[in-house]
Amino acid sequence: MRGSVWALVVVAGLGGGALLWSFAPSALPVSIEAPLTFPITAPQPPPAMRVGVLHAGRMLSRGLFAYRGGDAGERVFGMDAVIVEHPRGTLLFDAGFGRRVHEHAHTLPWLMRRLSRIEAETPVVDQLAGASIAIESIKGVVLTHAHWDHVSGLDDLRGVPVWINRAELDFIRGTDPAARLARELGDLDYHLYAFDGPPYWGFAASHDVFGDGSVVLVPAGGHTPGSVIAFIHAPDGRSYALIGDLAWQREGVDIPAERPWLARRLVDGDEAGVREVLVRVHLLQRAVPQLLVVPAHDRRVMERLPPARRDDA
Template sequence: MRVSTLVVLGLGAGVAALVWSFAPQTLPVDDEAVYPLLERAQVPPQMRVGVLHTGRMDSKAVFAYRGGGLEDRVFGMDVVVVEHPAGTLLFDAGFGRNVQAHAHTIPYLMRTLSSITPEVPVIEQLQRAHIAPEQLAGVVLTHAHWDHVSGLEDLRGVPVWVTQAELDFIRSGHPAARLARELGELDYRVYAFDGPPYAGFDASHDVFGDGTVVLVPAGGHTPGSVIAFVQAPQGRYALVGDLAWQREGIDRPAERPWLSRLLVDHDARAVRAALTHLHRLQQANPDLVILPAHDRRLMQTLPAAFTGAPAH
């Protein structure tokens, strides 16, 4: 057989494998496993959960989860705000004022397959609400990818809560944490998982000490990724960062296609385990709203932070 024929066959097999990686495939779930019922916290009546929309990336569902179609899908760059009597926390920082300059840290293929549209940076939304950055208790990073840290450039001096594993990731020289490094030495506050197992995760950190905001380790998308479980008067939420980009990743459950995993996931096996765990946890706790950071459909169900007005 000629070498050229072998090359053609090899290329054909590679293309076929790539196409197959986008085909529908749900992850196996152990339906016999018993999943915990989440304990109810004593929620302060004045506590509130809201959202700030800082930008969007427009792409296709096919890149978000296996089995996604070619329909347009908005990947929101949203910041969840938790207002608690003990302090106000932002979960991630979304797009900042210089997001177009920050976008050079995105892998070229991702820039090619999506378009970036800035909306209103967090700092400007804070200014409109007459809230000074120093009034914030901090920004809790679900992880340190560029689209979650861009807004930190405008929030210098605000504590940035990270796990030691994520801070090590930022300082490791890994290209996925490039922007976080380029922003310089921020006011990082490392917290430990000093609490007991929570929601089936090995350990936890109770932010306010009352069970309303509990962080758990969920490394996989990045080494130090976390999930935040939040209980508020309006409902119970799990902020899962980028373990899934869209809710179908949890509902089905389904992982990202191979190409997307290659570009963004540190440990695909750990991500798969987290997706199936969250799927079963949601089944056991049907009132738990799981919020992937980039699912604008779900983020729009939250009220706008600081105003009480609808978010969309």
């Protein structure tokens, strides 16, 4: 009996040590010899196109959960949406927190609720009203992926098409608890798109939304099966890569470093897939200096985007 107790103590100690080690700094291996060629057609965004950010809410948590080597200080994890006003239609990228976010938060894993604090700001739907942008004028909400904090605002945008690929729609309609809120929101107006375009900036396929290269979607599965990256090229020459939750904070791309084991187990569907795409984005950032890589929850980076227009602007 005594031997069994000591065995349990040893196993528990080893497990605890391994968990703590997973928070230690550790960069993902990057092959600097990897060829970086990105044959694409030069984007031709129309002069009237506008890009802006809508800050809809935030979660306060610790940097150590965002990437291996993160500090224990409190960080702001923004819950934002990006708006693109194009002559051929207005798009939202993700929906941020909605008006009923505190009800929606019940779908968040218990441990994440304990380790973070939700603070609602102005819901996207109310910011659109303040800018005199009618909901019915929106061409669609493009989801980077369908986790709760990206779909909460869809509750207020009923009737707006939700742009999604087949892999992510199957994820929503399956049984994975990470897509629970999307299922609970009911039968939304899903608009399926396919990656029917050529390779794009190191990714195997693409979907050119407007046909002018201004907004291009590429598959980046791993965090969820149908996660995507949205490349947006503005007429002022600035380019953005909206990477969703591939990394929660910019250090995850800059180092690059994955999330600690505990966070990965809670949120990543395919950890190896996330690592592979994360390294690819890290290399792309180095190869294209004018590209701003935008993690969905890094408010420091989101604040570098122009603010969305206001009605009195």
